[in-house]
Amino acid sequence: MQTVVTAERLWDGTSLHQHPLILIEDGKIDSIATHDSAPIPARAQVHDFPGATLGPAFFDVHIHGAAGHDFMEATPQALDTIGTFLASHGTSAYLATTVTASLDATLRALDGLANEMAKLPQPGRARPLGIHLEGPFLSHEKRGVQPAEHLLAPSIATFDRLLEAAHGHVRLMTLAPELPGAVELAAHATSRGVRVSVGHSNATAAETRAAIAAGAVSATHTFNAMRPLDHREPGILGTVLTTDTLFSELICDGIHTEPEIVRLWWRAKGSERAILVTDAMAAAGMPDGEYQLGGFPVQVKDGRATARGVLAGSVLTLDRALANFVRFTGATIDQGLRLLSTNPAAMTGLAHRAGTLAPGKSANLVAIDAAGNLVGSIVGGIQAS
Template sequence: MSQTLHARRLVTASQIIERPTIRIAADGSIASIEPDSAPQAANETFAATFFDIHTHGGSGHDLMEATPKAFANVSGFLARHGVGHYLPTTVTASIDKTLTSLEGIAREIECAATSRWNPAHARPIGIHLEGPFISHAKRGVHPPAEILPPDIALFDRFQQAASGHIRLITIAPEVPGALDLIHHCALQGVRVSLGHSNATAAETRCGIEAGARSATHTFNAMRALDHREPGILGVVLDEEALYAELICDGVHVAPELVRLWFKAKGQRHAILVTDSMAAAGMPDGEYTLGTFAVKVADGRAFSADDLTHGKHTLAGSVLTLDRAVSNLRRFTGAPLEVASRLASHNPAILLGLGDTLDGFEPGKPANFNVFDEDGELERTVLHGRTIG
């Protein structure tokens, strides 16, 4: 059934359309957008659905389970929080476990491209390989025994298992062999993100010269900033063209440093991610991230093993992207049209998908996030259907 939607404004990648009337065809695509035609009473803002390029799971499931049940639960959960597309993200595990997970994830990605996929669910459209090519010094909760030196042949095995669906990979540029792998990935069109790294400034610049285009969860699992040796963090904040993820939950990064990151990267190269794990959307308790145990309490996820040794190592988050956008607005004062861009347009542009994921044109899927007068997510529309 066709339908007509009215809004106070529609935020696109390049402009704000005032008082649009949006007509949706029976197949869930956009039929037309007419500016300056909505009733004056319309007070909602429409914007692109979010694109989470760094999520490990949610709703009680880890995406490395790589089963239809896990993907159905996670994809439905993400959609209820404004996500239209996402990259299932791996965590360091054994080679065999990683290969098995990549094969299963690839099957779900290919299913999501067909009519069999539930149109009310967010769609996985590629894979973010986080590990095993990272630094032991900044491994976070990644299991040390499974961290491996960068290896082109092994990456090719991973990509073959993934049926070519690896779109993003996190690599520590200072590890021997990293620059060759970064260059190899870049030549294949796989975007490289620098992270879990103890790199110096010079080592980081070499990674960028080899083809890296982004940074993984800025501030976290990175060499600390020093005024004489700025290290990877200093270069990430200073290098204008480099994209930079951030987990904006107020736990991983203090509000003062969220503001510093936003000032440094601006509205064009800052990217909001969740790094969410299975406990997102769930009560406190014990969960898994990849193959290891995580304990969640008071909105914080910690490595269960580290807790037994008196350490408090964060293990992903329980953040959702709608809350990340809201937190960014609260921490920085950024307007909704800018904050939502960081969770939708910027990650799409990084991956070369801007024209296909967040465009509002006749014939494209009617995917919108609908925000109330206060800028809070009210509901999501996917393929013309209201999600909640």
Template structure:
């Protein structure tokens, strides 16, 4: 069983992008818990810093093919839904900013999280999708209509469903409601017992069979000890398995590993076959939604 985590920021005491050695160590820490392959997620920082971290992960990828690519969680996020991302580094997806990231990555970006209501976002989504990058709608205030416009422009994923987005309601289904109704779109969820209630996770599996992606959103404390860490520019305190921005109640990633996410879902009573699919086959299908092919 090849578990594939397409959204993780680090583990084993290391953050992806901190250094080549640290990036490889984070991968190995997750592999020791049962994960086979990973996409290295980078949090929002000033564009120059993100470009530098992209170069680090590219070099690590050249040394270990189990790093499948890069996920940029930002910098094109809604300030009101920033979560654990520094507000001063959030920017609009201008053509120049998009080009800088694509040029720096040289084909290694697998997905990017973006708020589709930002000025220029739909054009940016089309550009990323044309470069085989899966755009994930997330950290957003968008309406269902705006999310649908993003899906029509080429977005094919929802970043950590329920978190950092408007909730589903009767007259305002929001981005998650739009994704549930659109069979083109895959849906990430963090099954760690903190981010999403069991009933809400079960709803995703029932409403979007074959489209749910289990991922971890793990930060450096995963497969490591509790204490104080840095997530990009921000300090995170990890205690009792929960990662919070220091001095706040804002979740800052997780300490989850993918094998434990499977256990959480099975303990909820979800069918094992569906749960395994969400951590093996479906993540690759999500990454391949815009034309990229996984190495044989």
């Protein structure tokens, strides 16, 4: 069946177009035209979003779970449930993010995730494009809720075991630059095709610059679990904000970062290096209560997830992150869309699989109203919301 999607405008990942008409067939974009230049096929199913902006579906590079499940479960049920939930909120792709756990548990989870990734994508369901290792090579001082007993010193041999268990699917790794061996590991991981993100770190500016020189390309949930900014020792945060080549994640939920900090980050990183993430855990989309994050309990109340009084991920979805970002900063819809589609795809080296809309590509797109709210989500040609 042919499907047609129309709206007020389209941001295709590079430029804006007025009055678009997108023809979808067999889950892929067949053509992109305008209302005036192309007729709507007689038997096509039509999704019209008056006044909205169409854009590439979202790509979350930092998410631990949702809808009651955690990626450390690494089961078909967990990924199916999470994928269905994410698609309904505009996300078509993600990096399944691990949390620091015992090495054996992590290896089992990576193998399970890799096995699920080998399956064909399901229409109407978000799919993993890789794995993000958040741990075990993190700072004890800035570990947040990451279990201290499972943190490890950077080790090329251990990293290679993790990469092998994941069948080569690790796409991103968070690393504390100040740890002995971190710079060498950053260079090695980069040579193996894994992007390195600095984070969970008490690093100085010099230590951070060394990791960037070794290949680090991004920063994990900027401001959170980072050495505070100081005018005499800018530290990791000062370096992240002033290194124009470095991508930078942000959790835009009004809990992890206040609106003033979001505006500061936006001014510092700009439209080509800023990335919105959720850092969501199993409680996303669920009522208040107790949930698991990689095997330890997290309490959720009034939208705030904590373990032992420390923030433990979020219950954010990327559609809400976009609406918050637009409201906090005054950015345009197309500027906001770039932060959760094109930029994460560019950072991970997956621009051929996400972040843009063009004929021949998978029909993964969102419709966003003038306030930044999601009004439609289509994943694999299937309407998911």
